[in-house]
Amino acid sequence: MIDITDFSKKQMIFIFPLRGDKLSFKNDNVIVKDKDGKIKHQSTCYRLFVIFIVGDITITSGIIRRAKKFGFSICMMTQSMKLYEIIGSRMEGNTELRKKQYEYNSIDLGKNIIINKISNQRIALNKIRNKNEYTKEVIKKLDEHKLKLKSRDFELTELLGVEGSAARIYFSQIYNKVDWKGRKPRIKYDYINTTLDIGYNLLFNIIDSILQVYGFDVYYGVLHKCFYMRKSLVCDIMEPFRPIIDLKIRKSINLGQCKKEDFEFINNQWLLNFKKSTEYVSFFMEAILEYREEIFKYIQGYYRCFMKQKYAEEFPVFKLK
Structure with a gap:
C-alpha cells in the first residue's frame, strides 16, 4: 500500500484532449498523441498517481493494463468536469x-x-x-x-x-x-x-x-x-x-x-x-x-x-x- 513518501513523489496529470487525440503507452511511458500521431504529452508510469481526462479521447487496452501494473488511476470526466468512470488501480478486496x-x-x-x-x-x-x-x-x-x-x-x-x-x-x-x-x-x-x-x-x-x-x-x-x-x-x-x-x-x-x-x-x-x-x-x-x-x-x-x-x-x- 502506498505511503506518504511515495505519494509525495507522484504526479497528478490533467489532460484536455482535442478531437482525434489518443492515450497510449511506450516503454513504460504514458503518451498523448494528436490525430496526426504527434506526441503532445509524455509521463513515466513509475511516477503517476492519477490521470484526469476532461473530455473525449481514445484509450488503448495496453494503457489500462499499465494502469493496473503501475498502480495509477485514469479518471474519466465530462467537459464540465463531472467524473463518470475510474479505470485502473483501486483496492477492492479490503x-x-x-x-x-x-x-x-x-x-x-x-x-x-x-x-x-x-x-x-x-x-x-x-x-x-x-x-x-x-x-x-x-x-x-x-x-x-x-x-x-x-x-x-x-x-x-x-x-x-x-x-x-x-x-x-x-x-x-x-x-x-x-x-x-x-x-x-x-x-x-x-x-x-x-x-x-x-x-x-x-x-x-x-x-x-x-x-x-x-x-x-x-x-x-x-x-x-x-x-x-x-x-x-x-x-x-x-x-x-x-x-x-x-x-x-x-x-x-x-x-x-x-x-x-x-x-x-x-x-x-x-x-x-x-x-x-x-x-x-x-x-x-x-x-x-x-x-x-x-x-x-x-x-x-x-x-x-x-x-x-x-x-x-x-x-x-x-x-x-
Whole structure:
C-alpha cells in the first residue's frame, strides 16, 4: 500500500484532449498523441498517481493494463468536469475494512468532521484583510456553533442543521465583495456557484482516488446518508477541505483570475467557457496541491484509526494553513 513518501513523489496529470487525440503507452511511458500521431504529452508510469481526462479521447487496452501494473488511476470526466468512470488501480478486496465500515453506526465521527470544517471556515474568514464588524461577528458565531456541537450529543438532522446555519453566515462573508445570493449546489445559479462546483469536483475526485487506494467503500459514509450512486464517504471526507476551494476563489476573484466574463449563460445555467477550463483547473490545482500531503495523511490516518476502531476524538484533524 502506498505511503506518504511515495505519494509525495507522484504526479497528478490533467489532460484536455482535442478531437482525434489518443492515450497510449511506450516503454513504460504514458503518451498523448494528436490525430496526426504527434506526441503532445509524455509521463513515466513509475511516477503517476492519477490521470484526469476532461473530455473525449481514445484509450488503448495496453494503457489500462499499465494502469493496473503501475498502480495509477485514469479518471474519466465530462467537459464540465463531472467524473463518470475510474479505470485502473483501486483496492477492492479490503474486506476487513469494509466490514468495519458497515458495522459503524455512531454519529460521533460525523460530528467531529463538521467541527473540523467549521474550524477551517473560521480560519478562512480570519485570513480576510481589513475585516468589517460583521465579519468579526460571524467569526464569533462560528465559535458559538463549534461550542454548541461540543456541548452535547446530536441527532443527524440537528447536526446538519447546525452545519447549514454555519455555512450560510460563512459564505455571506467569504464572498462579501461580490453580489453573493447564497450557495446553490449543482444548479449553476451564478458564476461563483459554478466555480465552486468545479473546484469542489476536482477536490472530490482527488479524495475519491486516494480513498479507493485504501479499499474503502466510498458509497458508505458516516455523515452523509447512503443514497443510490452517491459516494457518501467522499462527501464526508472532503468537508474539512472545502475552505481550500472557497478561499482560492475569493483570491482569484480579487486577482481577476475568476470573472463573470469567462462564463456563458446557457439554458438558465452559468457554464464555464471550455477554452478557460485549463486556466481554472490550474489555479484550483495550485491550491489543492499545496495541501496534497495533508490530504493524504488525513486519509491515511482515517484508515488506520478505522481499522483499529479508535474513538472519534483520536481520528485525524485537518487545519487550514
